[in-house]
Amino acid sequence: MKRQLCAVLATVMVLALLLTGCGSEQQKAADQSTFVTVTDDLGRQVELKAKPARIVVTSASFLEPLEAVGGADLVVGRPDSKTKMPDYAKDITSVGKVYQIDTEKVLSCQPDLVIINKGMNEKLVEALEGSGIKTLVLDMKSYEDVKREVNTLAAVTGNKEKGEALIKDMDEKIAAVKNSIPADKRRVSIIHSTSQGLSVQLDGSIAGSVAKMLGWENVASGSKPLEKNPDAAPYSMETLVEQNPEIIFVTSMGKLSAIKASMEETMQGPAWQSIPAVRDKKVYYLPQELFLLSPGIHYPEAVAEMAKCVYPQAK
Structure with missing residues (x-):
């Protein structure tokens, strides 16, 4: 009888250890889950654990593409700009002039992602990453740049289909001009x-x-x-x-x-x-x-x- 009881207790303990192990593995997998990984224009792999809830942009050029892929409500900071300022962004907190972005103002917005204009604001990357804030450096000059960044922003906002639809629409309009x-x-x-x-x-x-x-x-x-x-x-x-x-x-x-x-x-x-x-x-x-x-x-x-x-x- 004692021998049977010991066997039962041993089995229970093994099952408990197995269940604990499975639980820890599941928790570890959850902790390591990734919302999206994108490559920015510095060639960096930028991994986001969750969809950004608070985005700051250092160039007004990112505002319309973000709006087009459903990300307007995520933007909490933008630069001063006399051009390319869509209506939705006019009352959003300013983080300084395009060529003089104020790091303290960016940090005060408590962003979880800052989208930086390549060739202008890369110096912010080190300070922001050092503060635990993810950065994405993008270039929006050529048409190929624009299409690439639309795809990137659509992935970041979780709206890939909207990005694909926008690119298709732009391509078709340009083809129509060339054909005319x-x-x-x-x-x-x-x-x-x-x-x-x-x-x-x-x-x-x-x-x-x-x-x-x-x-x-x-x-x-x-x-x-x-x-x-x-x-x-x-x-x-x-x-x-x-x-x-x-x-x-x-x-x-x-x-x-x-x-x-x-x-x-x-x-x-x-x-x-x-x-x-x-x-x-x-x-x-x-x-x-x-x-x-x-x-x-x-x-x-x-x-x-x-x-x-x-x-x-x-x-």
Whole structure:
């Protein structure tokens, strides 16, 4: 009898240990569960244990894509910006100017994720990660960037289907514009005008990438870029005459009316008048809201805007 009782007790103890072990393994698995893992534009694998509940962005360019993928109600901090500020974000806490993000203000928002603009705010990563806050560094310059980041933001907000639908819609709109114009390989030059002078935009610039999407040839493609700007090259009147573009697009920073008046006065010179684009009055000034900063999810509008300059029938 005693021998049977001992056997029963031993069995109970083994079962208890097994159940305890299973419980601890289940708890460990729960603790290690991951909501999503994404790769940011610094090449980092960013793992989020749960869907972010409080997001701070350091660039206004992220606000519309977040709204489009159902993340507007998650944003608790954003930078000051005179452009690209959707209505939903106007009353959200400011964390400083785009080029001067205030780390203390970011921390005061108690975010669990900060989305950082590549090339501008990476210095925040170390301080924020050191405070236990996840960071995601994203680039929104080219159309391919925008599509990649829409997918990333859709994954972060748990709305992958909305991201896929948005990308499909943008692709279809751009295809419609391209299908509505001749497939001519137009030779274009893109000049960037500011109060400090002129430069030439290369294929990596916003206007350069849009021209490339339309199948046009940027005559400055392959030029040696500026030291501090890989998407632009020095302006040279002699080089521009040699390149002989049939179309000139002008992007600008500053008051457009003043820049346009200055450019038109400059183009009265004999060298400028020898260029077909100037002589044939095919110089077009592109809107700053689409071509100074990344148009983001409005890339189809930028493609249509450039196409309509040359072909008014473009969709």
